[in-house]
Each structure stands twice: as structure tokens, then as C-alpha cells.
Amino acid sequence: MFPSRPVRSVILGTGAYLPERAVGNDELALTIDTSDAWIAERTGIRQRHIAAADERTSDLAVQAARRALEAADMPVRSIDLIVCATSTPDNTFPATATALQHKLGARACPAFDVQAVCSGFVYGLSVVDAMLRAGQATTALLVGAETFSRILDWQDRGTCVLFGDGAGAVVIRAEPDQGRGVLATRLAADGSHYEQLYVDGGAGSDGRVGHLRMQGREVFRHAVGTMSNAVQETLDGVGLTTDDVDWLVPHQANRRIMDAVGRKLGLTPDRVICTVDRHANTSAASIPLALADGVGKGLIRPGQLVALTAMGGGFTWGASAIRW
Numbered sequence: 001m002f003p004s005r006p007v008r009s010v011i012l013g014t015g016a017y018l019p020e021r022a023v024g025n026d027e028l029a030l031t032i033d034t035s036d037a038w039i040a041e042r043t044g045i046r047q048r049h050i051a052a053a054d055e056r057t058s059d060l061a062v063q064a065a066r067r068a069l070e071a072a073d074m075p076v077r078s079i080d081l082i083v084c085a086t087s088t089p090d091n092t093f094p095a096t097a098t099a100l101q102h103k104l105g106a107r108a109c110p111a112f113d114v115q116a117v118c119s120g121f122v123y124g125l126s127v128v129d130a131m132l133r134a135g136q137a138t139t140a141l142l143v144g145a146e147t148f149s150r151i152l153d154w155q156d157r158g159t160c161v162l163f164g165d166g167a168g169a170v171v172i173r174a175e176p177d178q179g180r181g182v183l184a185t186r187l188a189a190d191g192s193h194y195e196q197l198y199v200d201g202g203a204g205s206d207g208r209v210g211h212l213r214m215q216g217r218e219v220f221r222h223a224v225g226t227m228s229n230a231v232q233e234t235l236d237g238v239g240l241t242t243d244d245v246d247w248l249v250p251h252q253a254n255r256r257i258m259d260a261v262g263r264k265l266g267l268t269p270d271r272v273i274c275t276v277d278r279h280a281n282t283s284a285a286s287i288p289l290a291l292a293d294g295v296g297k298g299l300i301r302p303g304q305l306v307a308l309t310a311m312g313g314g315f316t317w318g319a320s321a322i323r324w
């Protein structure tokens with residue numbers, strides 16, 4: 001099936017979907033004791049998108065997936081692996097990836113979810129890359145999709161202002177190695193931080209769930225160190241340095257975290273893709289949404305070195321280096 005040369009996982013197309021309803025900080029200030037100034041200054045967030053009552057995580061995912069297939073110029077029948085990174089699945093089971101498969105009209109193939117909260121896309125990319133290089137599939141759809149609005153405590157101003165809903169997708173194909181594609185990924189977790197960022201109830205995006213609880217300062221402190229170290233270690237592993245990086249695409253949690261990671265790595269803000277102002281924190285969807293934004297604006301171009309990094313509940317974290 002594969003040529004005898006080694007293969008690499010090459011991203012052929014990206015797609016994004018944001019629910020229609022955008023909610024600005026001022027609108028939140030109508031119902032909770034907060035302000036646009038506080039949110040913008042502490043986080044860089046100006047607005048977030050919120051899914052409609054009848055929109056489920058798989059509905060967001062399917063829109064992003066269609067756009068990624070279109071951008072890749074690939075028919076849906078070419079997909080033989082579907083991975084959905086989400087912490088807000090449609091239901092506890094089956095996997096949202098199977099709902100996505102059905103709604104997309106994809107053929108029978110492996111379809112499963114990856115749950116690593118905000119690190120979900122990087123975890124998913126690592127799994128997809130390994131499966132493609134092992135010859136278990138040829139063309140994969142990897143989607144990060146979330147409806148975090150369903151698991152927020154809308155009375156807790158320390159958390160509800162930070163998150164939004166959305167989905168981002170990539171089509172990834174195994175191609176003979178010509179230097180392009182996923183060069184390396186690194187994953188990590190430390191469950192001793194479990195209680196610093198968790199949901200105090202079951203899983204699901206139908207509203208009958210627990211709520212997100214977070215010790216914001218602890219998360220902030222760990223996020224900067226883990227994400228910058230993960231990028232550094234990933235680059236070291238393939239003999240590259242931060243000077244080689246054209247774009248850093250960090251998990252979009254908070255502008256101050258992203259700036260601090262950039263500073264630690266010696267990357268100026270003009271080399272960091274930022275969407276947190278418009279999307280807020282969309283957890284596993286944040287990196288593919290930022291990738292689609294960067295590609296759509298012509299910032300991320302073929303041949304460039306792109307570093308992804310994320311950190312989330314667990315704590316989990318990781319990084320990837322991709323030759324675009």
C-alpha cells in the first residue's frame with residue numbers, strides 16, 4: 001500500500017467553525033460582576049462564540065471537517081481514520097467521532113475520541129501521526145471540537161469569562177518523506193494536579209453535566225513552564241532551535257500566558273498566532289482554529305516550521321513541530 005520510503009504525516013487542509021452567536025465581554029457584564037476592561041487586561045479576550053441550544057459538539061465538528069476537506073481538495077470517501085479531540089462529547093458514549101463520521105457521510109473506518117482537555121489536539125495529532133506512519137490508515141481527519149459553554153458555572157466570574165465554543169479540523173495524509181509534515185511530537189501528564197482544573201460531574205454536551213472548577217493562578221504558573229519546555233524539548237529532539245521556528249501556535253487560553261511562553265522561547269509576538277481575543281479558550285479546538293486562521297490569512301505557508309504547544313486539565317501538556 002505504501003511506497004518503501006518512510007512516510008510523514010502531512011497536513012493538507014485546515015477548517016474552522018464558530019457558532020453564529022458571538023458574545024462580547026460587555027454582554028457578560030450584564031449578568032455577572034465583571035467588565036470588559038478586567039477581562040481584556042487579564043486575558044486578552046474580547047469575545048467568545050456560544051453554540052445554539054440545538055447545536056452539539058459533533059455539529060460544530062462536522063462544519064469544520066467539511067471546510068478542512070474542501071481546503072485539502074479531498075473527497076470525504078478518502079478519509080480512513082477519524083479522531084475527535086474533545087472534553088465535551090455529545091454523550092458519554094459513543095465517541096463524538098462516530099457521530100461526526102455519520103453526519104459527514106464518511107465510510108466505515110476507525111473513529112474514536114481523544115480526551116486530554118486543552119492538550120487534546122496535540123495528543124490527537126500524536127496518535128494520528130503514529131497510526132499513519134504505522135500504515136494503519138492513509139488519510140485522517142483530526143478535529144478538535146468543544147461546547148465548553150455547557151459545562152461552565154455562569155455564576156463563577158473567575159472561569160465563565162474565559163471559555164468559548166468552536167471546532168477546528170485538519171486533513172492529514174501519509175506521504176513519502178520529502179521533509180514536509182509532522183517532524184516530532186511530545187506528550188506529558190502529571191495527574192497530581194487533577195484537582196486544579198476539573199469538572200465536578202459527568203461528561204456530555206446536553207446540559208446535564210458538572211461544572212468546570214479551576215485554580216487559575218496554579219494553572220497559569222504551570223502553563224508557562226510546561227508549554228515552553230515542551231516546545232524546547234520537541235525541537236531539541238529533531239536538532240532544531242527556536243530560531244528555526246516561523247510560527248508558534250500555542251493553545252489559546254490567555255494572552256498573558258502566550259506572551260510569557262513566547263518570551264521564554266525568545267519568540268516575539270509577531271511570530272505567535274493569536275486568536276484568543278476573538279475565540280476565547282476553546283480547549284481542544286483552540287489550536288486547529290488558530291491554525292486555520294493563520295493559514296487563511298496567508299501567515300502560515302508551505303515550507304515554514306510551525307510549533308504547536310498546549311497545556312490543560314490533568315495536567316496534560318505537549319508540543320509538536322511541523323514542517324508545513
Ligand code: ACO
Pocket residue numbers: 033034035038039042043118157158159161162197214215216217219220223251252253254281311312313
Ligand atoms: N471580573 C472581575 N473580577 C474578577 C473576575 C472577573 N471575571 N474574575 C476574578 N475576579 C476577581 C477575583 O474575585 C479577585 O478579587 P478579590 O481580589 O477581591 O478577591 C481578583 O479578581 C483577582 O483574582 P485572581 O483569580 O487572583 O486573578 P488573576 O490575576 O489570577 O487572574 C485569571 C485570574 C485570569 C483566571 C488568571 O489566573 C489566569 O488567566 N489563569 C490561567 C487560567 C486559564 O487560562 N485557564 C484556562 C484553562 S487551562 C488552560 O487552558 C491552560
